[in-house]
Amino acid sequence: MFCRNQTTRATIARGSALEMEIRRGKFRRSVFLDTLQDSNIQKKIDHEIRMRDGACKLLAACSQRDQALEASKSLLTCNIRIMAYMSELQRMKEAQVMQRVALRSSDAGPTDDRLPCKGKVAISDLRIPLMWKDTEYFKNKGELHRCAVFCLLQVGAEIHDTDMVIVDRTLTDICFDNTIVFSEASPGFELRVEMYSCCSEEDYSTGSTSRKLASKLSSSLGRSAGKKLRVAMDPGACSPISNGGGATLLLPLPTVVGPKYHLLAHTTLSLSHVQDSFRTHDLSISGNEECSHWVPLYGNVCCRLAAQPHCMTQQMMSGCLKVKFGGDPQSWTNVYGVLKGTNLFCYHRQEDVEANIEPAFTISINKKTRIRASEKDRHNKAQSICISNHYGGEEVTHTLSADSREDTHRWMEAFWQQFYDMSQWKQCCDDLMKIELPSPRKPTLVTSKQGSLYHEMVIDTSDDISTVTDILARRMEELELRSQLGTSPPWMSLFEESPGCPRTHNRLPHSPLRCPRPGLLSSEASLTSDSDSPCSTSPCSRYSGWAEPLSLSSPSSHFRPRTLSLDAKLSTLRGRGYGGVLQCSCQPPSSSSLAPIPAQCVPQATLSCSSSTSSNSSSEGSHSPELSDGTPFSRPSSARQSLRNLRAKLDPRNWLQSQV
């Protein structure tokens, strides 16, 4: 506006107060401009910038790999969102300029272009199959190379990200469980799916040389990218609105130290890919095996892409109508009509709509319907609308008439709009596709490893017996009352000897209301459990439990001693069931209290076992590289060992046992 070659004719004196106002961006010359959208986008950009700063700080501060990966992912998402918003802003400004130019240049009336209605587009159940070499997958050789992967989904300026998934060669597919809904998408939408991956093995606190390089690269990129943006956003070129806040956007991108995600694959989905079921789409993969962030993709992505145009879900038009069936000249019925989806619902009264009462009748409005406006009706001055449908070969005609001419026009307009929408949204208008809204996050059963069949039925290592005893103890609590009636489950006998033992003495400090363990009580085969914190002690804590005496009443005792006694019990039961050779006489201390320490218990067992086995060695003959009683880890001399080996292996009656 300050240059001579501008097409605008108005000029502003330099240095005037008005000019200052314009520079500050508050004054809008043209009343046709929609500034609300601008400020919305500006707010979003500011928000994303703040998020980006936060992510950078977090990235610099975090020490753990998982946190670093998450922070880096949010950083990348913020950056991409900022770029998208800025280009959207640019587009809007250009559109405004074009609009103004068009208005000034031609006197065309309001354009007759019809805009199709928007709709909701949802993508869910993304699954990307992987293609490991069979040597890697089955033999489990070599180091476990892990990558962190997530997807970005973009429609226009709206970008959503999925959760991050760690991929290693035990996975057969990468699954993203999120359902992502884009609320305002036009039928010509383009949903860009991008997959980013990052190797999650390296040490990110790298030495100074690579950091320098990284900082050089990122700052130089930032500057050049910033320059481009600055040029594009230059107010002198087109728009009279100077972006007062624009300066802050163009700072060079902060130096990033930490895991960096790279684009691995992308694809673009559009209306033709929308279907109410799962479909497979091709991925374009960028990168090859040499990259650190490589994940062997099969080349496809499966997902469910559904769309709900607003014309199917919302009431497009409603009002009072008079309907006549067929050719019957006199039978006009007063109804309240609601146009929604592929139907015109006609209710007796307007209140029925809210009351969810069934409509009196329904006229379908679909691709095969024909609608005509006619003036034939001599009784009414208003136009009437004829709707003809084919119901099973017969042509059925309804004639509608509104109260006034304007109403009739509006109904016709609504019908045309509906037809137009249906032609634009094509297959989405045949039937309403279901879109499940992402529910508030339930605490899902998190399996430590996804994927292969072998990992489906696993109890977490550190919780095995303690979880079992928890369940048993809890059942006991529940059955406490019931047991008074005399019926007690068979396994109660396990606890009869020590009446108070596996009771939750240890749990007294904790609240009696323990959250249920969905993992263990579910009927699924997978038994992963999310355990209370006391239970998830590492296996090493077993030994701490050994040292101290098991005291029933001290609330600070660990769980492990208690569970060991249960182990002992269970192995007793098992031992009693033997007629066999190995007399595992590891009976628990027969006294009723469990104060006799488990520490004594198991070595006792081992000693008795090995003594019994050695006593039977003549008949079995084979405890070839067995341990001697004293030092557990010493090995017999090699000569004896080899002789024993040979003899043992050659004798078919033996049941070989090997020490590993």
Place this chain on the structure above:
Amino acid sequence: MSFIPGQPVTAVVQRIEIRKLRQGEHLILGFSIGGGIDQDPGQNPFSEDKSDKGIYVTRVTPEGPAEVAGLMMGDKVMQVNGWDMTMVTHDQARKRLTKKNEDVVRLLVTRKSLEQAVKHSMM
């Protein structure tokens, strides 16, 4: 834990990760195994089904790596590092456990108490 030949085996398993302990030039796990398809299954004191030729843990060295990891005597070993152990000879099983270049073995083991616990918890 009974199996029908020809039918897939389902079992409630526990995953046990054992870090081998270095003893001089040996890497030991701290337990003994018995069984194998070349062995006489009738002599297996731990198996329920006396025709089960699987690999069973016959002894666990106290305070050894296996015990630390939660292995118990009488466990049936189903897999070692992804390799199946339900249909192997005794020597093959031993070899799979004692590979010199592996520091960690991940076993899938099953035992009767696991199944019972699950059954009782679902009653």
